[in-house]
Structure formats: structure tokens, C-alpha cells
Amino acid sequence: MNDKNSQKIVDVIKNFARKHSLFVLAYGTGCGAIEIPATMTSRYDAERFGIRGAATPRQADVLLITGYLSTKTLKRVIRTYEQMQDPKYVIGFGSCTINGGMYWDSYNTIKLLDMYLPVDIYINGCMPRPEAVIEGFIGLQKLIAAGKAEGAKKYKENLDWYRANQKKVIKNWVMPDYNW
Amino acid sequence: MELHKEKQLLETLQGVFQLKSGEIKRRHRIEVEVEKKDVVPLLLFVKEKLGYKHLSHISCVDWIEEGRFELIYMPWSHQEQILIMVKVSIPRDAAEMENIDMIWRQANTYQRELREMFGIEFPGFVGDYDFILEDWEDIPPMRRDFDTEAYVKDHYFERPGREDAKDVRTEIAKRSGEQIPDFAKKYSR
Numbered sequence: 578m579n580d581k582n583s584q585k586i587v588d589v590i591k592n593f594a595r596k597h598s599l600f601v602l603a604y605g606t607g608c609g610a611i612e613i614p615a616t617m618t619s620r621y622d623a624e625r626f627g628i629r630g631a632a633t634p635r636q637a638d639v640l641l642i643t644g645y646l647s648t649k650t651l652k653r654v655i656r657t658y659e660q661m662q663d664p665k666y667v668i669g670f671g672s673c674t675i676n677g678g679m680y681w682d683s684y685n686t687i688k689l690l691d692m693y694l695p696v697d698i699y700i701n702g703c704m705p706r707p708e709a710v711i712e713g714f715i716g717l718q719k720l721i722a723a724g725k726a727e728g729a730k731k732y733k734e735n736l737d738w739y740r741a742n743q744k745k746v747i748k749n750w751v752m753p754d755y756n757w
Numbered sequence: 758m759e760l761h762k763e764k765q766l767l768e769t770l771q772g773v774f775q776l777k778s779g780e781i782k783r784r785h786r787i788e789v790e791v792e793k794k795d796v797v798p799l800l801l802f803v804k805e806k807l808g809y810k811h812l813s814h815i816s817c818v819d820w821i822e823e824g825r826f827e828l829i830y831m832p833w834s835h836q837e838q839i840l841i842m843v844k845v846s847i848p849r850d851a852a853e854m855e856n857i858d859m860i861w862r863q864a865n866t867y868q869r870e871l872r873e874m875f876g877i878e879f880p881g882f883v884g885d886y887d888f889i890l891e892d893w894e895d896i897p898p899m900r901r902d903f904d905t906e907a908y909v910k911d912h913y914f915e916r917p918g919r920e921d922a923k924d925v926r927t928e929i930a931k932r933s934g935e936q937i938p939d940f941a942k943k944y945s946r
């Protein structure tokens with residue numbers, strides 16, 4: 578098990594399994610959460626790709642940020658994200674997460690999600706349609722299969738940088754420290 | 758159009774209170790302006806005597822040039838089908854208004870919002886703590902002297918590329934070497 582090649586094989590198998598069972602945390606912010614029921618139910622049926630809902634952060638693999646995040650919500654989202662178990666991925670939905678979208682000059686929404694959380698893939702659109710959502714999930718699956726969806730690792734390694742950004746907008750930081 | 762219900766109401770109010778102005782805006786809607794001291798008596802009067810049981814909203818306008826906030830109370834009567842807009846001006850630098858949440862309990866929510874968004878104090882009401890904003894340290898954001906853009910600039914990050922406002926269609930076409938047909942060009946900026 579210790580030599581490089583067998584580790585590679587293990588990784589391939591692991592990534593194959595991971596990519597086919599993406600449990601999405603049932604959590605929505607912004608306008609985009611309204612596209613999720615459509616994506617999950619019979620018309621677009623995301624479950625054929627192994628995408629399904631999970632009730633709690635500890636059971637989930639994917640955190641969807643479905644639109645604008647107010648600083649108040651950001652605090653909860655960070656806390657949620659840190660509770661999730663590895664492997665975990667973040668998908669940013671819609672232009673609000675990419676560059677602020679139509680809330681670019683709002684005083685209480687963040688503009689760039691990837692300064693606060695490690696985003697593995699963005700889906701553009703305002704709001705992305707279910708097809709686009711599924712496309713984004715497939716993009717994530719490809720990243721996972723290639724072993725490139727390493728947001729969580731990035732977050733752990735650059736925690737100080739993320740924390741500094743987070744604390745810049747969250748003034749009253751009263752959160753537990755998790756030791757993953 | 759017959760407006761006699763509205764006229765009658767306005768006459769009643771004029772008889773009882775000293776209105777600074779009173780006007781029938783249209784059917785189902787009248788607008789009166791009163792002094793600050795008359796607001797609570799007037800609201801109590803329309804609620805208890807005239808049956809305006811429902812407070813639809815308390816709204817606020819920031820007249821920064823004139824140095825005042827204008828609060829607008831909107832009681833509504835289901836029987837009469839009339840919305841009264843009760844306007845009152847309060848000075849901007851000492852923004853304080855009487856608490857009315859014992860007349861209508863829902864006023865508490867509106868007052869909390871006004872307190873947070875405009876910085877109007879309502880002495881004596883329960884709810885003088887954070888409402889929607891969390892840990893807000895700047896001046897209340899709905900005041901017109903609050904500079905949203907400057908606030909955004911120094912609190913949030915900006916993705917480069919927004920400032921030039923390029924046309925998405927032409928940019929994508931340029932990147933992928935695609936030809937945009939002539940007829941479609943007029944739709945691009």
C-alpha cells in the first residue's frame with residue numbers, strides 16, 4: 578500500500594466512488610435555491626448522476642452557495658462548511674457569487690465568494706437553469722475524477738488567509754475552532 | 758367618482774385634530790400631515806373610534822436637504838376600505854419618535870427596522886437591538902449620507918473586469934474567433 582502506484586490506484590477508485598455520490602447539503606441562499614427543487618425532481622432528475630440531498634452538514638459532500646451571501650449568512654455558511662466532513666466541495670451559483678452580480682454595490686453582501694470559501698466550480702447565469710446546474714455538477718465530477726477538486730485542502734493550508742478575509746467582514750467573530 | 762367616504766373621513770379628522778395638511782389622494786386613500794405631538798392621539802383615535810384596526814406599514818423618507826425624516830404611518834380599515842397616510846416630520850439630528858407598539862404590536866417590527874436602517878430611536882420599546890444587520894458599525898445604511906459605494910469599496914473585494922462594462926456577446930465572440938452576423942450587431946452595445 579505504501580508505494581506510489583498502488584496509492585494511485587486507490588485514488589482512482591476513491592475518486593470514482595466520490596464522484597458518483599455527491600450528497601448536496603439542503604441549504605440555500607439568494608434566489609438560486611428555487612432552481613434546486615427543479616433540478617432534483619423528476620423533470621431534470623439529478624439523481625441519475627448520483628446527486629442527491631443530505632439533511633445535515635456532516636452528511637453532505639457538496640455545499641451549494643446559491644446566490645448572494647449577506648455577511649450575516651456568510652457567518653453561518655462558514656460554520657456549516659467547517660462542520661462538513663472530508664471530502665467536501667463548494668459550488669458557487671450565479672453571478673452574485675462570482676462578482677457580486679446585481680448586488681455589486683450592496684452594503685451587506687459579499688462580492689467574491691472565493692475570497693472567503695474555496696470554490697471548486699462556478700456556474701454562471703442569473704439564475705442558472707437546471708441544465709446549467711447539472712452541467713456544473715458534471716464539471717465538478719470531472720474535477721473529482723481528475724483529482725483536482727482540492728478546495729478543502731486549499732482551505733486547510735491557507736486557513737490564515739481565509740480567516741483574515743472572513744474576519745474583515747464578520748466583526749464579531751464568535752465561532753468554534755474545528756480541528757479537522 | 759364618488760369620494761364621499763374619503764371626504765367625510767377627512768372632515769372628521771380636520772374637526773378633531775389640527776392637521777398641517779389634508780388631501781384626498783384618490784379613492785381609498787387619504788393623506789394627512791400632523792405635528793409630532795398629534796401622531797399618537799390621531800392613531801389612537803382612528804383605531805378606537807373609526808375602526809382602522811390594521812396598521813399596514815410605517816415608512817420613512819430621508820429629506821436630507823431639509824434636515825428632517827418623514828415618517829408615514831398607514832392604518833387601514835377593512836370596513837371603510839381606506840388607507841390613511843399619516844405623515845409626520847422629525848428632525849434629522851435628534852431623530853426620535855414615540856413608541857406605538859402598545860397600539861399595534863406589529864409596529865414593533867417596523868420600529869426595529871427604522872431604528873436600524875435610519876437610526877431613529879423609539880424610547881421605551883423592546884427591540885432596541887440588532888434586527889437584520891449584524892454587528893453594524895457604520896452610520897445606518899438607509900440614511901442618504903451613507904455612501905454605499907465607498908463602503909463597498911473598502912469592505913469587500915472587487916473582481917477585476919467589471920469596471921469597463923464590456924459587451925458579453927462581443928467579448929465571447931472575440932475570444933472564440935466567432936463571426937457575429939451583421940443583423941445581430943445592432944443588438945450588441
Ligand code: SF4
Binds near residue numbers: 607704
Ligand atoms: S445571480 Fe441573480 S438569481 Fe442568483 S442570487 Fe444573484 S441576483 Fe439572484
